[in-house]
Amino acid sequence: MSDAIEYELKGDIAVLRANNPPVNALGHAVRTGLIAGLERAEAEAKAVLIVGAGHTYFAGADIKEFGKPLREPGLPGVCTRIENSPLPVISAIHGTALGGGLEVALGTHYRIAVPSAKVGLPEVHLGILPGAGGTQRLPRVIGAEKAIEIITSGRHVGAAEALELGILDEVEEGDVETIGLAYAQRILDAGLGPRPVGQMPRPAPVDFDSAHVAAMKRGRGQIAPATAIRSIEGACHYDITEGLEHERALFMTLFNSPQREGMVHAFFNERAVSKLPELKGVEPRALKAIGVIGGGTMGAGIAVAALLAGLDVTMVERDAEAAKAGAARVNVILQGSVKRGKLSQSKYDAIMASGFRALDSYDALSEADMVIEAAFEEMGVKKAIFAELDRVCKKGAVLASNTSYLDVNEIAASISRPRDVLGLHFFSPAHVMKLLEVVVADETAPDVVATGFALGKALRKIAVRSGVCDGFIGNRILKTYRSCADHMIMDGASPYEIDKAMTDFGFAMGPYEVADLAGLDIGWATRKRLAPTRDVRERVARYADKMCEAGNFGQKTGKGYYVYEAGKRGGTPNPEVIALIEAERADLGVTAQDFTHEDIQRRYMCAMVNEAAMVVDEGIARRPLDVDMVLLFGYGFPRHWGGPLKWADLQGLEGILADIKRYALADDFFWQSSALLERLVAAGKTFDDLNNGDTV
Ligand code: CAA
Numbered sequence: 001m002s003d004a005i006e007y008e009l010k011g012d013i014a015v016l017r018a019n020n021p022p023v024n025a026l027g028h029a030v031r032t033g034l035i036a037g038l039e040r041a042e043a044e045a046k047a048v049l050i051v052g053a054g055h056t057y058f059a060g061a062d063i064k065e066f067g068k069p070l071r072e073p074g075l076p077g078v079c080t081r082i083e084n085s086p087l088p089v090i091s092a093i094h095g096t097a098l099g100g101g102l103e104v105a106l107g108t109h110y111r112i113a114v115p116s117a118k119v120g121l122p123e124v125h126l127g128i129l130p131g132a133g134g135t136q137r138l139p140r141v142i143g144a145e146k147a148i149e150i151i152t153s154g155r156h157v158g159a160a161e162a163l164e165l166g167i168l169d170e171v172e173e174g175d176v177e178t179i180g181l182a183y184a185q186r187i188l189d190a191g192l193g194p195r196p197v198g199q200m201p202r203p204a205p206v207d208f209d210s211a212h213v214a215a216m217k218r219g220r221g222q223i224a225p226a227t228a229i230r231s232i233e234g235a236c237h238y239d240i241t242e243g244l245e246h247e248r249a250l251f252m253t254l255f256n257s258p259q260r261e262g263m264v265h266a267f268f269n270e271r272a273v274s275k276l277p278e279l280k281g282v283e284p285r286a287l288k289a290i291g292v293i294g295g296g297t298m299g300a301g302i303a304v305a306a307l308l309a310g311l312d313v314t315m316v317e318r319d320a321e322a323a324k325a326g327a328a329r330v331n332v333i334l335q336g337s338v339k340r341g342k343l344s345q346s347k348y349d350a351i352m353a354s355g356f357r358a359l360d361s362y363d364a365l366s367e368a369d370m371v372i373e374a375a376f377e378e379m380g381v382k383k384a385i386f387a388e389l390d391r392v393c394k395k396g397a398v399l400a401s402n403t404s405y406l407d408v409n410e411i412a413a414s415i416s417r418p419r420d421v422l423g424l425h426f427f428s429p430a431h432v433m434k435l436l437e438v439v440v441a442d443e444t445a446p447d448v449v450a451t452g453f454a455l456g457k458a459l460r461k462i463a464v465r466s467g468v469c470d471g472f473i474g475n476r477i478l479k480t481y482r483s484c485a486d487h488m489i490m491d492g493a494s495p496y497e498i499d500k501a502m503t504d505f506g507f508a509m510g511p512y513e514v515a516d517l518a519g520l521d522i523g524w525a526t527r528k529r530l531a532p533t534r535d536v537r538e539r540v541a542r543y544a545d546k547m548c549e550a551g552n553f554g555q556k557t558g559k560g561y562y563v564y565e566a567g568k569r570g571g572t573p574n575p576e577v578i579a580l581i582e583a584e585r586a587d588l589g590v591t592a593q594d595f596t597h598e599d600i601q602r603r604y605m606c607a608m609v610n611e612a613a614m615v616v617d618e619g620i621a622r623r624p625l626d627v628d629m630v631l632l633f634g635y636g637f638p639r640h641w642g643g644p645l646k647w648a649d650l651q652g653l654e655g656i657l658a659d660i661k662r663y664a665l666a667d668d669f670f671w672q673s674s675a676l677l678e679r680l681v682a683a684g685k686t687f688d689d690l691n692n693g694d695t696v
Contacts, residue, residue, distance in 0.1 A: 373399075
């Protein structure tokens with residue numbers, strides 16, 4: 001027996017208890033233990049109960065084994081071995097039975113769960129499909145249509161729904177092993193034997209072609225969900241043995257695909273990114289009462305995020321009227337949460353009664369543990385606010401600015417307690433977006449950094465450490481790839497071709513759709529701000545200024561790169577934009593060149609990777625994975641590529657560097673290759689090597 005599966009004979013029932021913390025992943029030792037336990041049980045017991053120790057049943061295959069040579073026994077063989085047992089095998093489920101975990105459960109003959117349990121096949125989120133019988137057994141139990149929905153969404157299905165669907169046979173309150181044993185005894189008492197799902201009739205076919213087309217469209221380049229549909233289709237045509245072979249073949253194509261590597265990179269690093277080695281053993285400061293300066297869109301979003309996390313929030317505005325407007329914004333968002341069932345009415349009532357207040361006096365912040373300033377982006381304004389905070393806040397209060405690009409060092413240096421100051425860069429809408437950049441200034445104390453990360457955790461955000469520079473990690477890289485897109489427009493591409501190429505790459509929206517949504521006045525203000533210090537060699541799109549000068553700021557004015565009609569979703573290309581671009585090309589004497597879809601994607605991505613490499617080299621991001629998580633959670637980067645630097649590794653750094661040098665032949669000001677990229681290529685290393693502690 002392996003230690004990962006404990007064996008205990010209780011009367012006629014052999015209990016196989018998984019003990020592989022933290023989530024009872026089905027690693028090699030667990031698989032071996034299951035087979036050995038089954039063999040022993042078949043020699044001395046009348047039924048077998050499979051259950052998890054700790055807080056869960058099997059949460060899936062061991063993802064850490066992915067990419068390593070597969071070791072026998074494989075999970076499909078384990079599930080088939082369980083299914084073919086001459087003894088009735090029962091699963092008792094608590095916590096989560098996910099992926100391979102649910103596949104083991106479907107290999108067993110009877111399934112009982114506690115009401116809080118969840119089941120699901122989330123493999124598509126790892127770039128693969130359920131490869132241990134999930135696409136064959138689940139449709140036999142619940143039909144092809146429902147199986148398609150559950151497998152392609154990867155969602156967690158609650159016990160009550162799983163019972164209704166027939167995935168579970170019984171749901172019962174109580175200690176999971178106790179209810180499992182009692183259920184197994186009832187099965188024995190009733191004289192019931194094995195009930196293999198694999199021997200159930202094949203499910204009726206559905207319109208798989210339409211489902212496949214829809215999944216490809218929804219996936220925006222992600223192939224796993226559509227491939228899973230083809231595997232489910234096999235269940236309707238093949239017996240279980242052939243169906244499992246078909247599933248295995250499709251599984252292996254996905255398993256060996258770069259998308260699987262990208263998705264697994266995202267899975268581990270969204271968990272790793274907030275665990276900073278430098279914060280080991282550093283205790284965060286107390287965090288209960290939060291102050292928010294400013295009741296605009298950002299301030300209100302931050303206040304709501306904090307309130308939903310159970311924190312006490314005091315909002316401060318410049319006068320009573322502005323405070324009232326800020327409170328109203330908070331109220332509208334919270335009421336929306338109640339309507340959507342995200343917040344209970346009683347919690348809403350409690351928040352409004354005592355958890356939240358909006359006032360017009362800084363003195364209200366004297367007891368705040370942390371104050372987040374979300375006021376106008378102007379250094380003078382920020383400094384005046386921080387001077388007030390310095391005056392009223394208690395000793396040890398963390399003083400944070402939500403600035404998107406201003407120098408946090410300068411803000412910190414302007415008050416008497418620079419060690420308490422950091423940047424907390426939220427993304428709009430702040431109560432929805434997952435990313436939080438924790439901007440660490442030169443003097444920021446370690447426990448203040450730890451408190452920034454503690455806030456991120458409390459708000460269930462992905463918190464990423466950033467150093468200080470214009471735009472921090474995300475907006476700095478954005479500025480570069482947006483400039484690259486603008487250059488392509490000046491040289492012959494249209495905004496619509498670029499948006500199409502990048503949504504085909506997997507972004508939810510193209511850069512010009514995003515610009516229209518965010519408001520073109522934001523980029524305009526940035527261009528004006530940077531104009532005095534701009535290098536004369538920098539190419540800047542004048543046509544974009546002309547759009548703004550004409551009062552076209554995107555969606556909010558009904559016109560930008562696209563024209564928006566009231567009541568209609570999305571926009572249609574604005575012909576005036578093409579005319580402005582053509583006029584500018586004529587002014588500059590530029591002859592428009594053709595850009596293919598692939599040219600656009602490649603240039604855009606090379607610009608992103610090159611700037612990202614510089615951000616890492618300068619220490620603004622400590623590791624490549626920090627950049628990857630910022631782009632994934634703040635900028636809509638497609639998860640199946642894992643992030644821009646994972647994408648770069650998967651494409652090959654040598655080719656990327658060669659392309660950057662080729663682009664530099666025409667514009668050696670914009671295309672200056674990153675020294676880090678050069679060193680990595682010279683050493684034959686990858687960005688992931690740096691994530692793993694390597695240096696170049
Ligand atoms: N394999 C290896 N490690 C895993 C794991 C898995 N399947 N699932 C979770 N872990 C690790 C996490 O990386 C984390 O490690 P660290 O503490 O070192 O960061 C630890 O377990 C705890 O995980 P969470 O922080 O995510 O804990 P949680 O309580 O918030 O969530 C969970 C628990 C819902 C199980 C969540 O971890 C999860 O969704 N896990 C993945 C489940 C999954 O995708 N299963 C399918 C695997 S693929 C498969 O089974 C394919 C097949 O058919 C062959």
